[in-house]
């Protein structure tokens with residue numbers, strides 16, 4: 001006799017383990033780099049770390065995390081077939097900011113991203129900018145000069161066409177759509193480049209704001225997502241009501257919401 005039943009408790013254990021993993025990245029004087037990345041929401045990180053179990057009405061989706069981990073493992077196995085020695089998930093800490101690089105070699109780091117977005121990313125794309133900023137933060141913390149950004153596209157290319165009056169988004173697949181697969185980008189920044197100082201200043205400012213918010217339990221020191229990005233990033237956020245209607249936002253925090261624009265400063269990037 002075969003018995004089978006749905007077992008939600010195990011799924012809950014996985015969610016708790018994932019939450020715990022995220023919480024363990026930081027303490028009263030250090031922050032995990034994910035908490036301060038300009039493409040992420042610092043307020044959401046704060047709420048996630050300070051809310052009690054059960055207060056978060058919607059569990060974080062696990063699938064992107066699980067799929068990203070699986071892709072990263074697969075690519076690490078391929079890197080292992082090359083001659084270069086490497087270390088996985090190496091911990092780096094500098095000035096109270098902690099990061100774990102996917103793959104670290106003597107000369108460079110490799111950061112692996114997985115996306116189900118159908119569009120192919122270019123440097124002007126906001127998602128690409130988020131990836132790039134993360135790699136730059138890692139290079140500054142790990143004090144390395146070179147990185148490889150590996151982007152895995154898990155679906156064939158599709159292109160956004162329009163949103164209709166019901167709020168539905170319509171996409172099409174071009175005749176010559178790019179297949180699923182990986183694209184690699186080489187990123188370098190020399191150790192004496194002034195851009196490093198700009199990045200470091202930004203990281204410190206964000207870290208200090210994050211710690212201040214946590215110590216005072218006052219989220220107003222942290223920026224909301226910019227109005228133009230809210231449709232994409234805030235829809236479905238379990239903290240929306242609290243964030244938008246109850247808690248405030250200081251002027252300093254509001255300015256911090258534009259930190260990703262450092263990449264748009266003339267002369268900051270050359271390709």
Ligand code: SF4
Nearest residue numbers: 041044225234237243
């Ligand atoms: S509603 Fe938007 S700005 Fe507020 S915490 Fe959620 S994602 Fe961040």
